[in-house]
Amino acid sequence: MGELEGTYRILQSPGSRLGAQKNTGVSTLEPEQKSSAMTTSKQKNKGLQLKVLMLDDTEELFDVESKSYGEALLIQVLKHSNLIESDYFGLEFLSNQSNWIWLEPTKLLMKQIQSILDTELMMSFKKEQEEHIQTSILHTMYKETLLIRCRIIVFRYLFALQIKRDLTECRLTCSENTATLIVSHLLQSEIGDFDETLDQEQLKMHKYLPNQEAVQEKILQFHKKHFGQTPAESDFQVLEIARKLDMYGIRFHPAFDREGTKINLAVANMGVLVFQGTTKINTFSWAKIRKLSFKRKRFLIKLYPEPQGTYQDTLEFLMSSRDQCKILWKSCVEYHTFFRTYDQPKPKAKPVLFSRGSSFRYSGRTQKQLSEYIRSTDVRKSSYQRYEL
Template structure:
């Protein structure tokens, strides 16, 4: 019975490919067709394959990728028809657009768009690019009137403005059909039990008589767990969801048609459905409380969940994989969705650069969408409350990791091109004013919460995260554990990839940091010159005739830069001076100048005296300066030409105490009109306001310790706890309402903060709580487990 259903679903996918209803890359389409060939004609035979492809049209553009189809088919030798059909289904279910059916519509401005519905909510596409998602938890009511489809949002989502969104479909019937599909999806995926039929009115009724009839996802979950073993379950469960919730899909095959739901049609002119059914409030996971009110309720819910969920450390390690994968996918969307939309809208990027950028990152994004779905499914099974006797089969993650790490190796060639992508993008932004403007304006959008080119490093950095997480799993497991072998083999696979890409990552992280500084500094050109390495940035006090003045210093492998007094009107710093490292000498000079934590920098150009905020900071600067000076001595290349091409030279007296004029400090004001405003939460700005410094080594360690997950937050003087999705990256905590949000509500830069456990005076009587404090600013965060707390 299961084999028959798999075959029917494979036929549906075959038809979707032929009718261009399944959106995917050429590589994926070729792979799907190759498995269909294996199922239909058996093992590879080039002449037979070509003849079969001539007489059977699997794809509209089949001839263009015929070579890829044959190449993939060659690898399937020995695969049975059943195995081939199963592979077709496994590949299809991981695709972002699998099960998505477009409905042509337009918005209030008349812009042509596509509407679709999925398990998460109502989706809005422009072409094949998703531009918005209205999650079920944010939607209060769906209705339609004639050709107008209306989405009413909860007040906390939209605020006092535009609580109703309106879309225009082609006809009343199309609008009604789409509304009915939305009702069925919402009922199926959001409710625990099927809704009870309403009592019939005695005389007449208003509104729709349409109600979803059938089991919900929760009910099917219990039934399937009881009936199916692991392998057939992993596909069939997913497939039955998709087809049972797509009654609008036309299917000619009579056996497939019999699987579809039949729904009565109403005749009233206006219908509406309230999405908050009685007793079905929004999930606390999807709609956590942001205000202090309700903190106790979240606290009680969290206690109940903690008792119900598994307590094995491996479960929480797997949960970390899931949480960080969700954040990683959102980071990829900054490039693949948001930035792409920005450059297409303004037609700002050359076609060649567009192809280079998106052809390298789109396949990676598509792979990780499928990978995330697998992890989510496995964690859901791990947390399942039924079938305790078979649940153990799901309480592991190594098999999922091993399978996907092997697949990920095929994308190494894409990752190796990221160096070229970053370089070409930087060149283009310097050359094309329009692209530069779009780039800078995009970095100011909420969704771009980090410097834009930081997101291009995420794919390689993610491999490092997999390596560290798998190493923790292997360390936790005993050699006899059933998951140990898969985790160890997955670790070997990812270690092989990271070894090949490690040198490239170091170079890319240095280049990314140099370009970030190039954008945020005024008075310097060509900071990204080949051979230059970033070492440290931070705040020091420079001794002038007016006394100690706060300055920003930037140490590179060939020079030391320092800025004027403070931040300009565009949140940038103006370079005031530079010192080459060749011939430089650094000496501690606290006794000479009677200034705490003071040291003197002697160079061929001038001598300056600076002081750090603490002895520890002074030690860091002196150590890095001495190391950089020694490296410069050993360098065979002279950096004089490099400096002349990089920094605008100033004529100055070679004195230890330098007088700076206000005219010089504000000389960059004339260029402010040409500069877009930069965000003020980069490490440079945080170092300035927190009076500290950060090295490239610190950046590398921070990359290894990126985290995501739900935490409970409490302020020093508040009573309740707030549940927030928290992302820790780039020395900063970013706070979201849920993991599905596209941009953070707020951020907390952590440089200068101290982390500790609460003391008795804090009055925190809870487990797994840590305290963050900077001067009088105090925050408490509560984790769900000992493992998460220690991480």
């Protein structure tokens, strides 16, 4: 079979799960991949100005040193947005192979982005699963004070912006009726109570849906029903609708199973999901998964043995390219570490001469650490002034 390019072993010993007394960490074994980034001597000797598309669709320029790591840019973007919930957000960009890739904080910018001066990065939620946007979760993250309530409103606002983007880019799978209802709440949030002239002008200037003209009348009818609703209340309604959708926060990774059947793989907080079309046919929870790995175009899931023997010990999926395999594998590493462990895994020492497999590991805080940090932090008022409390 040859050497695996990426291996991630899911530890089940005490401390690897939330609530355990001690954390043994998470093991990752990989060789440093050959960088495809192209640099010039001119770029090495000066700073870089990078363009980032924010969640509100504004473009911002950020200055970083040419030898900066991804973390330097990410910190500037999060500071600009006045966010402390940093581990829910990330920057993604389109590679030369037309793959959407998340910027790695612990890796040099020049080694990640090939045409670094011509590439626009996009700020996005990295972990936008259903339970993150429920009111109960947000309220457990924060103590109830007026200042913290302001942060909750800002957090919801950013989620609503992400949902708006997902609708526009056809990333949110839902019925036409649901899509028009979401847009009507977005209109209420952006321009206030229904006014036919203002509504038509707003819909003319802004594209919310690919088939917007065909459903415009339905959007206006829904908007009439939201009279008196504040922007914060409208954002809350958008989140309430989105969290009930089966496909919210799901990003498909097309693949084939061993029988050659076309399927879609996805990563969620509970484990790895398998879809046929948009119908979920299987869920492999983290508790059942022993190890995740990839070799060239093959993505491998090694399961713990079951008494009934329903599944094979190792599941194999064929993807379109090695890059697609690695993108999915990295996503699994991040999700498992963030949701299922208490502490960050300790970095492994770099080998002096040779190494095998990817050196990638999750570098942010876990969900448990983030919640504890927010509870203990003196949160400053957000720069967003859109809402009145």
